Amino acid sequence: MRLFTFLFFFILNIGIGLSQDFVLVSVGESYGLQSYYSLSNDNESQIDNNDWDIAFHYFDGSLLINESSKTTFLEPAKELRCYATPFTDFNQTFTSDDVTDRLWNEEASWSKGAFNTVKDSGDASDFGWGKAEGNGNYTGTRVFALRLKSTSWIKLQVINVTPSTLNFRIAGLNGANLQTVSIPLNGTSEGDFVYYSIEKDLHVQTIPSSWDMVFKRYVTPIDDNLGGFLDYTVTGVLSFPGTQVAQATHVDPIAVEISAYQDSFSKAGDAIGYDWKNFDFENSNEWTVYEDYAFFIKTRSGGIWKIVFIDFEGTSTGNIVFQKYFLGTSSVNQIEGNDLDLKIFPNPVNSSSQIIIDGIQKSQYGDLLIYDLMGRQVYRQNVSLNSGLNVLHLHDLNLANGQYILKVQTQEKRISKPIIVTR
DSSP, X not given: OBOOOHHHHHHHHHHHTOOOEEEEEEOOGGGOEEEEEOTTTOOEEEEEGGGOSEEEETTTTEEEEOXXXXXXXXXXXXXXXXXXXXOOOTTOOOOGGGOOOEEOOOTTOTTOOGGGTTSOTTOTTBOSSEEXXXXXXXXXXXXXXXXXXXXXXXXXXXEEEOSSEEEEEEEOTTSOSOEEEEEEXXXXXXXXXXXXXXXXXXXXXXXXXXOSEEEEEEEEEEEOSSSSEEEEEEEEEEEOTTOEEEEEESSOTTTOOGGGGTTOOBOOTTSSBSTTEEEOTTTTOSEEEOTTEEEEEEOTTSEEEEEEEEEEOGGGTOXXXXXXXXXXXXXXXXXXXXXXXXXXXXXXXXXXXXXXEEEEOSOEEEEEEEEETTSOEEEEEEEEEOSEEEEEEOOSOOOOSEEEEEEEEOSSOEEEEEEEEOO
């Protein structure tokens, strides 16, 4: 490890004739900002950490809290906190002493926001905050407690979600100041989040849906070296849903090539994360970056990039400097090999459900099959699949309500997922 300055690397790489772009993004002094960045056009959209509180993703049913907070050495961070409650009746009054289970987003998966983490893993219709009713509709079931950044307490419950609207209610823990909020979902597409500020009563529309990486503060479990984990606030990088990342360590970051990492790509949101840097308490008392790290990134549009972190200036400026190299474009199958990605929406399933299959290597025929829990085939549909991404629909689905297994089968690959059918 050593601390590189922007000027040093600029001169070094001109000298050896490498072609790359230097990028500086910032999370602001004392980490007061979030920076949404696009690799293809260098667009950087900065917003204050206080600009939104919750974000909803209709296609995954995920409901997240904003874990970013500005930090100073003079006062505690003003952070948003989310808690589970034992209540399903919004009219139930309680105090902050009645809530104990604090909830965080699971950054590895954008579908597991803080409100989703209490879901029943054995019930495919349960999304934590509510249940899917079919045809893209959901009904809220649980009450949550939030301590806002202003330190005031509220309770929140989703009322329902339709393909066009998210409806929820908030009030004080004693029921005072009841407010019903409706946020339009029309025009959102897979990957888009809808952001809302509770304290400002504002539907936030300044965050673009075209970002590839967001630089921000978030909470993640860190090994406490005592056999347990601490939920610790870090500053790092999260990638947009569907973005793929492969990490190369202990390499020459300039010379390393993507060919050795074709099978290492991950869609985890925290695949880049925070640990490409370290604070040197013993010598410099400054942040250093690991000089032998590189990250390969495949964006949703098919662009392939390599980035190498150069500098992180910490709380003084929040500046982060990295090099980016454009490596060309590629189809999904070139990155994922034989792996298929199967998504079903909505689930519970009906005849309008989308069956999204990603990673087909070449155009071919296949079968879309449904089995009951006794292993009997109850549905079959022949499908024509093209290389890359395919969106299919179920035809003439006439099954009794219940749990089933949906399988996609080609000559080269089989993949299955549990589904629930509702009529």
